[in-house]
Amino acid sequence: MLKSIYILGIRGVPAKHGGFETFAEKLSLHLVSNGWKVTVYCQEDSGEHIRESVWNGVHRIHIPVTNQGALGTIIFDWKATRHALSQDGLFLTLGYNTAVFNFMQRVKGQKNIINMDGIEWRRDKWGIVAKTWFWLNERAGCWIGNHLVADHPRIKDHLATRVRRDKITMIPYGGDDVSSADASLLAPYGVEPSQFSVIIARPEPENSFLEMVKAFSRKPRHHKLVVLGNFSPDSNAYHREVMNAASDEVIFPGAIYDAPIVQALRYFCRFYLHGHRVGGTNPSLVEALGAGCAVVAHDNHFNRWVAGPDAVYFKDEVACAELFDHILMDESAIERMKSASLVRFNERFTWSQVLKEYEELLLQWYPSN
Incomplete structure (x- = not known):
C-alpha cells in the first residue's frame, strides 16, 4: 500500500509564492518518485466548491477562499485543517502561523510534523496584535505537533526552550546548484x-x-x-x-x-x-x-x-x-x-541531502496502523 502524506500550511504547488512553496514542490516530487501518495492543499482565490486535481503525480485539493491577505490565509488554513481530519496518513504542516487549528488533528490522533519556520513574532514589521498571535501559535505548535522541524541550529535552540530537544530535528532549507546562466x-x-x-x-x-x-x-x-x-x-x-x-x-x-x-x-x-x-x-x-x-x-x-x-x-x-x-x-x-x-x-544545502533527511524523518513517524 502506498504511504500517504498530506501537506498543509502553504498556498500550493507548483511554487509561486515563496520558500515554503518551493520546498513543498521539491519534496512532493521527490516523494512521488519514491512511491508515496502526496496530497497538497492549495488556496484558490475563486470558485465555490472544493475540487481536486493532479499535477506531476501530486494530488491537489483546491480550497476556494474569497478573502484576501492574512485573513484569507487564516480561513484557508482553517478549512484545510478541517478537511484533513477526514484523511488517513501522515501530515506535514509548513509553518506555525495557525498551529492552534492543528489541535483538532492531535485530538483525533493524526500524526502531524510541523516545520516551525523562523521566529516570526520577533519581526519588526508586525504590530502588537500580529506578534501576539504568532507568539501564541509558536507555543501551540510546539505543544501540538507530534514532532518539530527546525531549519537552523539556533532555531532548534530556541524551540528547545519550549519543548524537549529530542522532539526537534534540524533540517535546513535546500537550494539548486546553479553552474551556468544566460x-x-x-x-x-x-x-x-x-x-x-x-x-x-x-x-x-x-x-x-x-x-x-x-x-x-x-x-x-x-x-x-x-x-x-x-x-x-x-x-x-x-x-x-x-x-x-x-x-x-x-x-x-x-x-x-x-x-x-x-x-x-x-x-x-x-x-x-x-x-x-x-x-x-x-x-x-x-x-x-x-x-x-x-x-x-x-x-x-x-x-x-x-x-x-x-x-x-x-x-x-x-x-x-x-x-x-x-x-x-x-x-x-x-x-x-x-x-x-x-x-x-x-x-x-543541496536538495538531495535535504530531501533525503526529510523522507527519513517522515518514515520514522509514519502511522503504523
Whole structure:
C-alpha cells in the first residue's frame, strides 16, 4: 500500500509564492518518485466548491477562499485543517502561523510534523496584535505537533526552550546548484557580468535595505547595485527613504519572479548582499551559495552558520561602507569567497541531502496502523 502524506500550511504547488512553496514542490516530487501518495492543499482565490486535481503525480485539493491577505490565509488554513481530519496518513504542516487549528488533528490522533519556520513574532514589521498571535501559535505548535522541524541550529535552540530537544530535528532549507546562466538576460537592466552587485529580499527594515543602500551610495563606486524588491514609495515611508538615499548607481527594477533572470542576476553578480537580521536558514541566501556568489551579509548567528566563515559580515551602515571600500575591487578575495560559497553549499544545502533527511524523518513517524 502506498504511504500517504498530506501537506498543509502553504498556498500550493507548483511554487509561486515563496520558500515554503518551493520546498513543498521539491519534496512532493521527490516523494512521488519514491512511491508515496502526496496530497497538497492549495488556496484558490475563486470558485465555490472544493475540487481536486493532479499535477506531476501530486494530488491537489483546491480550497476556494474569497478573502484576501492574512485573513484569507487564516480561513484557508482553517478549512484545510478541517478537511484533513477526514484523511488517513501522515501530515506535514509548513509553518506555525495557525498551529492552534492543528489541535483538532492531535485530538483525533493524526500524526502531524510541523516545520516551525523562523521566529516570526520577533519581526519588526508586525504590530502588537500580529506578534501576539504568532507568539501564541509558536507555543501551540510546539505543544501540538507530534514532532518539530527546525531549519537552523539556533532555531532548534530556541524551540528547545519550549519543548524537549529530542522532539526537534534540524533540517535546513535546500537550494539548486546553479553552474551556468544566460548573460543576455542582464541586458534589460543595463548591467554586465561582474559589474554589479545585487540585493534580493522583501524591502523591510529588518532586512537592512537602508543600511546597505546608504553604505553603497556614500561615494561613487563605478559599479552598479541592483536592488530587487516590490517597492511602493508613494505609500510606504520606508521604501521612500531607501530610494531617496540611493545614488544614481543604484537600480530598482522591482520584484522579479522569472527564475532564469533571478539566477542570472545571482550568477553574474560581483557580490550578493544579504541584510536579514532575523530568521533561520534563509532560502535566498542558500540559493546565493548554490550560485557561487561572494556573500556580504549582516553579522548575526543565523547568517554566519549558513554562509560560513569565508563570507564577509557587517553590523551597521558604517561597517558595510568599509567593506565596499576595501573589497569591491579585490579580485582575489572575491574568487576566494565564491569558491567558499560553493563548498559550504555542497556541505549542507543541496536538495538531495535535504530531501533525503526529510523522507527519513517522515518514515520514522509514519502511522503504523
